[in-house]
Amino acid sequence: MDFTFSDEQQMLRDSVSAFLLKNYDFDRRNAIVRSDAGWSREVWQQFAKLGLLALPFAEDRGGLGGSMADLVAIAEPFGAHLLAEHYTASAMLGGAALALAGDGSPAAGWLDKVITGEAIAALAYEEGPGTPDPSLIQAVVERQGSGFSLSGEKRMVLGGGDADVLVVVARLEGALALFAVEPAVQGITIRPYATIDGRRAANIAFDTVAIPAEALILADAGDALRGVLDRAILALCAESVGAMGALLRQTAEYAATRKQFGVPIATFQAVAHRLADMKIAYTKARATLLYTTALIDTGRATPKDIAILKGQTGKLGRALGEAAIQTHGGVGMTDELSVSHLHKRILANDALLGNAEYHLRKVGVLA
Amino acid sequence: MDFTFSDEQQMLRDSVSAFLLKNYDFDRRNAIVRSDAGWSREVWQQFAKLGLLALPFAEDRGGLGGSMADLVAIAEPFGAHLLAEHYTASAMLGGAALALAGDGSPAAGWLDKVITGEAIAALAYEEGPGTPDPSLIQAVVERQGSGFSLSGEKRMVLGGGDADVLVVVARLEGALALFAVEPAVQGITIRPYATIDGRRAANIAFDTVAIPAEALILADAGDALRGVLDRAILALCAESVGAMGALLRQTAEYAATRKQFGVPIATFQAVAHRLADMKIAYTKARATLLYTTALIDTGRATPKDIAILKGQTGKLGRALGEAAIQTHGGVGMTDELSVSHLHKRILANDALLGNAEYHLRKVGVLA
Amino acid sequence: MNIDFGSELETFRAEVCAFLDTAPTPAIREAGRKLTSVFAQFDQVMEWHRILYHQGWSAPHWPKEHGGTGWSVEQKYIFAEEYRKRDLPPLLPQGVGMVGPLLIDIGTEEQKAKYLPGILKGEDFWAQGYSEPNSGSDLASLQCRAVADGDDYIINGSKIWTTYAHHANRMFMLVRTDSSGKKQQGITFLLLDRMDYPGMTVRPIIGLDGFPEQCEVFFEDVRVPQSGRVGAENDGWSVAKHLLKHERGGGAQSPTLKRGLERIREAAQTTPSGFGTMLAEDPVFQRDIGELEADIASFEHFEKLAVSGHPVAADPAYPSINKTMNSELTQRVTVMLTQAVGNEALPLQLEALRVGANVEPLGSDLDLIAMPWYLNSRATTIYAGSNEVQRDLIARTVGREG
């Protein structure tokens, strides 16, 4: 057993961290988030140059064939630096779904552009609260002529307003199918918005949208979709664990320097024990992240393993974030320190693809 | 609104407390619990003399017509002093069920003896874990000749091994009915035992037990039984709140005097905050006890009110007791201080007639 | 014991309901529905304050001779209950809840005459200048200095977490007038009759929910009249402690919590659980909301005991227990709400939250308020004496219960 990053992974991680430290400090990040676009094409092009956009994809598809451990190695710093760009949306969700298509299909063409950074992809999957479970998906596709007609509504589509191509999950003859759809098509209404944690997303309505036959990526895509979602969950959790680590460090530093009653607040046992609980929470979440990463890279992760990771990260992350704010007091309540932003990132990642409540209960259901 | 005890109630409470302080200190109580009988007929006769055994019953049945507030006033000290005698079993459960019978019936005759202290009554109601709900009662009575035949098993019958008369809850033509049954009858097997909190109880099996017609106290007794159980729940909760108060006082005193690292442990903020949480828990539980008592005495207590009281007392009591043991450290783990006994009394009262899990969920179910 | 809700109380309740059903404007109602903080949106809540004043109900807790209602504790509780049932915005507490009662208790006749009417009528809004960047939980360490000069004080320093200071026209504050003794000594309590003294500047602080609710206030050689002093010079700590009784003291917070719970139950009717039913029918939801409801009920019982004169209110820890329970229950309500609405809580909808906004919200009312309410409520365990400080205070009283 070995749960450490390899030398190569450590180098990758260090180079991403160094890039973000230099080009993506908290002020610069906030300027990007507050810009009209809400994310930076310049940063995105740098990611392409660093090979990050190619990392998750198989070599025969033009990717670098990165393992989940490679992706976790970069997702942790993404979380710590509150990345606003659509890495998870485009690479881990939309792109990964495109990669299920056969060579030569339109979807495969889109994938090439996702890998080079010329296009953004998004996965239109969830339909509102309580639909992390694929069995509850209601969007529907019917055969129409040689092509299809799509109806339904997708909510909280990460990157949905910025995507050049949408991969839509909808029910085709009962089973889940994936379609590559361009957003400008007649019948699609996109309502974009910013999220609480500084990303961009959208609600997307499909009203009998005509789709050509070749837009079908995969019929009966349930298992393949599960694979995509599982890896995206790993990436989201790695981001959150990265954010947890940043909160832990910042809070420890604040508690060691902030004085009240003439002494650093870390010397109050109530504060000290809260710091200890934050460290325990971080230790647990990170151990489960690394262990589950090793499981998924050896093809041994069960649905229960994924549910444990997502549930634990959401629950422990929320507790850690709330403790960080409480320890910071008033300044933790402001927009001015990254503390509140890190907490909101953790909350958002918890709510995406099923929150802790949902996943921990699934752990209990799965005997 | 007024939630204080009246002068008369305060006097009653003071006289019971004074009696227990004098005759029922921890050592004497333990000697009683460890005796063969496990409870003291002498104490019982004193209770009769003090009028306590007559207190819950209507004046026209030979009782003193005490209100629930009167009973709460005495049940709190009972809990604080870890009473082992069958007050709840015989007066609040068995006796109260006998009082549902018409004048001149055998049950009414038994009630006279319960009030004078000549007889102990017990209510054979629960049938195991998960049967606090009357709808789940399975013991059954069938008409046989002029009388009945009873079959089923009752578990955790408080006072069941010591009772001169058992009031058995069983299904008669689908509805719940109450029967006064003498324990020595053919077909009844009683397995008595001590409980973790120093009371005596029994599991009782009924194997086609022949019962005379006049043993029927009440057919279709659902509502009346609910009234008996509700008042018994109040009494159990009052006992637990009394035990919580004793734990709070003892723990505060211990923390103020026990020294480690050269100072009283109460000066450690972690200990201080735990004491604060214990006080908050006690304050909540007692407020709900007093409020619910006022509700029941004005006939306004809903099933939800009762569920809130039982649920809160069980949950807050468990938390307070665990905190008391933790604060006492090693000595809290022994049989030698009353701390562990008080905690066990709280746990036992929680488990009787539906634990906190059950009742708090009922609060949510009842819209 | 008795729970007295006689028929005259039911008549009173009917009167309250009739008024609350008709008096608020649509904008006021909207401000109530969009409440995500203790502090409602300024313009609407002040408008509502003035309407309540005309009804004579803007300060139920004040003595009748100063414009209070003379209601019994039961009446006050009924008023609070019906008020919250309708999601009406609570009046801002700094005036009627804090500085007003203080002046009634210990202000000079001149101060009462000058300030109480404006507070009662909702003409003035008072900012509270207590905390400083380096004096949070350790309030007594405050450093904002006032030096006597003729009939005036000259103030230098700054205050922070001054709610709505950018809306305020008056301010009450603590200043340091002497640094020689213990830190609690040498503090003075001042009233400022204006916010636009030369040298005063207000900087709104954007909160984690995106709203500028709190402010920092800077003082550079600000000259204010000494007649604004409450109590003696250097005796401001005891004045502040007196005021704290009003700030932390109860009244009727449980109706707000109960209403929050009711709104969650309403939302649960139409929110899928993710396990095949609506949340309302889901056993796990039922257990969780049952637990929370029972805990809120205990708090309500505690509040009712307190207002009815039960000795629990005489416990020296009473204000701290009250504050601790209320703040932590508020947080639990908001956590449960965000969990109930799931990922619908994620869009940032600052504009849609504004009263009178022309933006349609993305989901339901509760989807809209869940996250900002949750985020804002993180402050409840920090402000007005952090819950750590409250537990310190409670611990000192343990074992001396009645």
Add this chain to the structure above:
Amino acid sequence: MNIDFGSELETFRAEVCAFLDTAPTPAIREAGRKLTSVFAQFDQVMEWHRILYHQGWSAPHWPKEHGGTGWSVEQKYIFAEEYRKRDLPPLLPQGVGMVGPLLIDIGTEEQKAKYLPGILKGEDFWAQGYSEPNSGSDLASLQCRAVADGDDYIINGSKIWTTYAHHANRMFMLVRTDSSGKKQQGITFLLLDRMDYPGMTVRPIIGLDGFPEQCEVFFEDVRVPQSGRVGAENDGWSVAKHLLKHERGGGAQSPTLKRGLERIREAAQTTPSGFGTMLAEDPVFQRDIGELEADIASFEHFEKLAVSGHPVAADPAYPSINKTMNSELTQRVTVMLTQAVGNEALPLQLEALRVGANVEPLGSDLDLIAMPWYLNSRATTIYAGSNEVQRDLIARTVGREG
């Protein structure tokens, strides 16, 4: 990263299973099923120790030259997992887990030769004399005195929470040999080769679960040889700290927790929920056990990271984090168990719990053990350094994670 469970490990697992399925006597199995503590019933667990010794497996963690197995970390984990799956009683830790490894590390050759074989073979049982009535969390304040006299020490004082001292034939203990300096100085670590020295008396203490697991040991002019000293005189604190590494250090606790969870799941198949189904199908039970299972899984992952050499084990807070997690999870398992069995946990069944008892228990095996296990496990957050002390230690390291 890799999770290596190659085929040679599966062969090893089969070998372990074959042994564990056949070697334990019925009494040993019964002791395992009736385990309600860290400490199994004495006679049976010592019998099992001797059987394991004959197999060469009584001290897997020891170096091979001293009788250890030489197993890899994966093998040790597999052994622990299969062991606990069968509810076999864990060996008493004082010998193989504590004093044994200490002597291997820093004992004299004479001490090793004299004591290690008895520990390995399960011939000796060692009592641990650390705590005193006034020295619990503040262990360094201990007062039990040893005065050098010729080749001996003369001991006066007492020790408490000395597990199974009434069964012990040897004892290791901390004594005060100097009171002049800091309290951590002047402590000496002693081995006693007998428990029946003149002047030594043992008083069993009945625990809250009804069992005499702990003892108090009194010393009145007890003369013991100085050759039993480990390390230098007055250097016992660092010896004890060294030993603590073994006491708190991990290994494989998660299989015990996982087995506890599994037993609850088994019981849930036949225990009614009170809401119309068996617990196992009840959504609330599923959520609660899911939460607990996930938390135990995180602990398992943490343990596996640690044994595999991940830097998490090099964190100075590692032993404290390990102890805190394990103890609190143990308590949660037992709470969940008592709640699952409801009022069937209330009968006091001391006699039925004894291995070989002639009393039929009133309910299932889990009904029988639920309450005493819950009660006994309250000690896990108290002993071996209370969890308050552990959190103090953890807090000091926060922010310096790898």
